Amino acid sequence: MNFIGNPPFGESADRGIPDATVARLPVYLRALTALRDRGVVTCSSNELAEQVGVNPAKLRKDLSYLGSYGTRGVGYEVDFLLHQIAREIGQTQDWNIAIVGVGHLGTALSSYQGFTTRGIRVAALVDAHPERIGQTVSGITVTSLADLGATVAEQSVAIGIIATPGEAAQEVADALVDAGVTSILNFAPALVQVPDGVDVRQVDLSIELQILAYHEQRKTQGDAAALGRAEGAIG
Amino acid sequence: MNFIGNPPFGESADRGIPDATVARLPVYLRALTALRDRGVVTCSSNELAEQVGVNPAKLRKDLSYLGSYGTRGVGYEVDFLLHQIAREIGQTQDWNIAIVGVGHLGTALSSYQGFTTRGIRVAALVDAHPERIGQTVSGITVTSLADLGATVAEQSVAIGIIATPGEAAQEVADALVDAGVTSILNFAPALVQVPDGVDVRQVDLSIELQILAYHEQRKTQGDAAALGRAEGAIG
DNA sequence: TTCGTTTTGTTCTTTAGTTCACAAACTCGT
DNA sequence: ACGAGTTTGTGAACTAAAGAACAAAACGAA
Numbered sequence: 052m053n054f055i056g057n058p059p060f061g062e063s064a065d066r067g068i069p070d071a072t073v074a075r076l077p078v079y080l081r082a083l084t085a086l087r088d089r090g091v092v093t094c095s096s097n098e099l100a101e102q103v104g105v106n107p108a109k110l111r112k113d114l115s116y117l118g119s120y121g122t123r124g125v126g127y128e129v130d131f132l133l134h135q136i137a138r139e140i141g142q143t144q145d146w147n148i149a150i151v152g153v154g155h156l157g158t159a160l161s162s163y164q165g166f167t168t169r170g171i172r173v174a175a176l177v178d179a180h181p182e183r184i185g186q187t188v189s190g191i192t193v194t195s196l197a198d199l200g201a202t203v204a205e206q207s208v209a210i211g212i213i214a215t216p217g218e219a220a221q222e223v224a225d226a227l228v229d230a231g232v233t234s235i236l237n238f239a240p241a242l243v244q245v246p247d248g249v250d251v252r253q254v255d256l257s258i259e260l261q262i263l264a265y266h267e268q269r270k271t272q273g274d275a276a277a278l279g280r281a282e283g284a285i286g
Numbered sequence: 287m288n289f290i291g292n293p294p295f296g297e298s299a300d301r302g303i304p305d306a307t308v309a310r311l312p313v314y315l316r317a318l319t320a321l322r323d324r325g326v327v328t329c330s331s332n333e334l335a336e337q338v339g340v341n342p343a344k345l346r347k348d349l350s351y352l353g354s355y356g357t358r359g360v361g362y363e364v365d366f367l368l369h370q371i372a373r374e375i376g377q378t379q380d381w382n383i384a385i386v387g388v389g390h391l392g393t394a395l396s397s398y399q400g401f402t403t404r405g406i407r408v409a410a411l412v413d414a415h416p417e418r419i420g421q422t423v424s425g426i427t428v429t430s431l432a433d434l435g436a437t438v439a440e441q442s443v444a445i446g447i448i449a450t451p452g453e454a455a456q457e458v459a460d461a462l463v464d465a466g467v468t469s470i471l472n473f474a475p476a477l478v479q480v481p482d483g484v485d486v487r488q489v490d491l492s493i494e495l496q497i498l499a500y501h502e503q504r505k506t507q508g509d510a511a512a513l514g515r516a517e518g519a520i521g
Numbered sequence: 522t523t524c525g526t527t528t529t530g531t532t533c534t535t536t537a538g539t540t541c542a543c544a545a546a547c548t549c550g551t
Numbered sequence: 552a553c554g555a556g557t558t559t560g561t562g563a564a565c566t567a568a569a570g571a572a573c574a575a576a577a578c579g580a581a
Contacts, residue, residue: 067504069537069538070537070538071537071538071539072538073497073500073501074493074497076496076500077490077492077493077496077497078477078490078493080496081475081493082477095557095558095559096558096559097558102477103477104477106539106540106541108539108540108541108542108561109538109539109540111558111559111560111561112538112539112540112560112561114559114560115559115560115561119559119560121558121559121560122546122547122548122558122559123545123546123547123548123557123558123559123560124546124547124548124549124556124557124558124559125547125548125557125558125559126557126558126559127559139500140496140497140499140500140503141496141499141500141502141503142496142499146495146499146502148495154394155390155393155394155397155398156394156398158390158394159389159390159391159393159394160491162390163390163391163491163492164451165452165475165490165491165492166491166492166495169492169495169496170499171492171495171496171499209499209502209506210495210498210499210502216399217400233502233505234498234499234501234502234505235498236494236495236498240316240400242313242337242338242339248505250498250501250502252494252497252498254489254491254494255312255313255400256395256398256400256401256489257312257398257400257401257404257406258309258312258313258316259471259487259489260381260383260401260404260406260445260447260471261311261312261315261375261376261377261404261406262308262309262312262375262487263445263469263470263471263485263487264375264376264377264381264405264406264444264445264469265308265311265374265375265376266308266469266485267376267381267444267445267468267469267485268375268376268379269302270468270469270483271444304567304568305567306567306568306569307568330527330528330529331528331529332528341569341570341571343531343569343570343571343572344568344569344570346528346529346530346531347530347531347568347569347570349529349530350529350530350531354529354530356528356529356530357528357529357576357577357578358527358528358529358530358575358576358577358578359526359527359528359529359576359577359578359579360527360528360529360577360578361527361528361529362529
């Protein structure tokens with residue numbers, strides 16, 4: 052996994068579901084939702100695995116961590132399995148999130164359709180710039196970073212999103228932690244330090260592109276890159 | 287790690303640098319750039335590793351795939367190492383990207399500062415909606431999805447970004463592939479099918495949040511989830 | 522030069538994750 | 552009821568990645 056700083060997740064590893072599996076459960080959930088919406092009642096691990104592009108054995112093993120929810124010779128009941136996964140990843144309750152940084156990205160996130168259908172409610176928009184505070188974006192009034200503690204408490208915010216420039220990321224992370232938020236999704240191109248017990252996931256747009264660029268280069272240049280590397284190692 | 291459909295990368299795995307390492311190189315690059323900007327000339331694997339939050343041994347091993355660019359007893363010359371990594375991941379040339387879907391997210395991406403400083407140039411904005419075509423966003427005139435082939439050729443687009451709703455993702459991916467694009471970054475909440483030789487990276491905002499929500503749930507509920515799971519397996 | 526210190530590069534060990542392969546369990550037709 | 556055909560759940564083999572540990576190589580001081 053693109054994955055710097057994402058996988059470990061200290062405490063949960065020692066008794067729960069493997070991190071790699073947890074990362075795939077939401078994908079299964081999406082595929083199952085699509086199947087249900089098409090009226091499909093039952094499906095085999097082969098069908099579902101092909102839908103999401105994974106090995107069927109891996110899918111079955113992933114599901115087996117949740118329990119024995121399939122029927123041999125038949126497959127999985129779509130609606131039932133859907134609820135089991137939803138329960139496991141906490142989608143039976145709504146999660147209130149606060150987006151800090153109401154620039155282009157923050158605005159885009161605030162109106163992202165994918166959230167509402169997945170139990171994620173944008174409960175607060177927060178910014179540090181006086182000219183933005185008080186504005187209404189996507190139907191939500193932007194509040195001040197200084198009031199973050201109160202906002203988090205009032206709105207029962209469980210997850211914070213950092214959508215600021217890199218320079219502000221650490222300051223915002225500190226403010227979120229102070230406010231009692233223990234899960235942070237960081238879109239800023241900066242690594243933030245947080246105390247134990249706080250989970251941070253890093254989504255880095257330019258790094259994703261750089262990874263693609265690496266592979267693109269290898270495709271277009273053929274093995275020139277490998278040759279260059281070999282020479283460099285010798286000289 | 288987070289990662290459905292991201293790690294494999296068929297062809298490049300069999301002779302090149304491990305995927306996990308490739309995913310970290312851009313992070314090292316960023317840290318080295320920061321060090322250089324602060325005037326740091328040389329640094330040890332320990333210092334750099336702490337900066338980016340990885341194990342020093344892992345960092346050294348990662349760098350060793352590129353060649354022997356350090357000096358024992360001294361460390362790495364920041365500027366030199368920076369150039370070696372930049373060359374390896376293809377940052378010595380500029381990459382032209384096309385963003386398809388000029389909604390909130392596409393607009394946010396088109397003005398994302400992180401791109402320009404990393405050799406990524408937004409060369410084209412493309413949309414299917416007639417009312418958006420011809421508009422100027424972030425200094426770029428939006429062109430029609432129907433003209434994608436010409437746009438890609440004229441602007442030498444190497445990488446395509448899908449920033450449309452999920453429903454349009456496959457259609458856009460097909461159009462990009464038809465236009466000759468072989469690297470795609472997909473922000474739409476949908477899995478797209480592409481022929482061999484085309485790389486797709488999936489960035490899924492709500493899935494990242496769902497993964498956080500899973501861990502958040504386990505923190506707040508204590509071991510209630512584990513108990514529930516055990517009961518379910520028995521009954 | 523020679524010794525002591527530092528830090529890399531790399532081998533070895535351990536852990537995590539993936540894939541295979543097959544017995545167990547279910548359905549359906551006869 | 553029984554056999555043929557499916558499909559799950561999982562032990563075992565395999566692969567990739569992470570981490571520990573240390574020899575080799577550089578530097579600086581005496």
